[in-house]
Amino acid sequence: MTETARTGRAAIVGLGSMGAGMALSLLRAGLAVSAYDVNPQALAHFREAGGAGAASLADAAQGADIVVSVVVNAAQTEAVLFGEGGVADAMPEGAVFVSCATMDPAIARDLSARLEAGGRHYLDAPISGGAARAAEGALTILASGSRAAFDRAQPALDAMAAKLYRLGDAPGQGAAFKMINQLLAGVHIAAASEAMSFAAKQGLDLAKVYEVITASAGNSWMFENRMRHVLDGDYSPRSAVDIFVKDLGIVQDMARAERFPVPVAAAALQMFLMASGSGMGRDDDSSLARLYAQVAGASLPGRKTS
Structure with missing residues (x-):
């Protein structure tokens, strides 16, 4: 551990399923x-763990070398930075803002330019790995920004990430890489849900289907991870349906701007939209399997109560 890491001051905004674990890692x-x-x-739990809870965004950022923002989207990130009582004016000159939200690369570039005009640094640093890895300090971080931004943020990056990808000196590159990941992740969840529900319609033993597919060429990380939730009948949100409504919507916007066809991602988005419209928006994204099962009259395992 470097001297900077031992003595640095950090702030974190957002203590949800990812942010809480990241804060503990710091x-x-x-x-x-x-x-x-x-x-x-959430603040009370963090105080119990030994951290300091701030009364406002500005209070959290006061005197912090590194401000890590773990909110849902670009609009929330902009509010954290530039909204009433935002952190942009409260951060010391030369401090770095580490933006972890998934967003359109063009918006990341805009936020960076606005912040850096005031003498602060911006690191475009979307995250991947889920709540468990966040708590372990073992996230994958897809980052881009200036060398100064990386240098200032390094103690926090070392604490939060098992894999740090330096993807260029231009903010927006990290966001673009994350959107490629989200395109694939959303499509894989939709395909896995379709396959498992189709198996249920055939009357197959779903536990055996899971065993066979996870040992076969048709497996994917999303099948192996999300279809375990289906077998357990547990749709409590690790990553919600509405996250992919947002992220695949961003993919669509980016593709339309480039006149680039993304028909498979578009089909997956429609499935997430149907699940959300059916009242499952805040449930686990494996709920697409429930949607397929409802449409087809197939039977999936029931929700576990203990």
């Missing part, structure tokens, strides 16, 4: 961490 690395979240219970 604490374990020896940083002094102040956190802000609109949920008082």
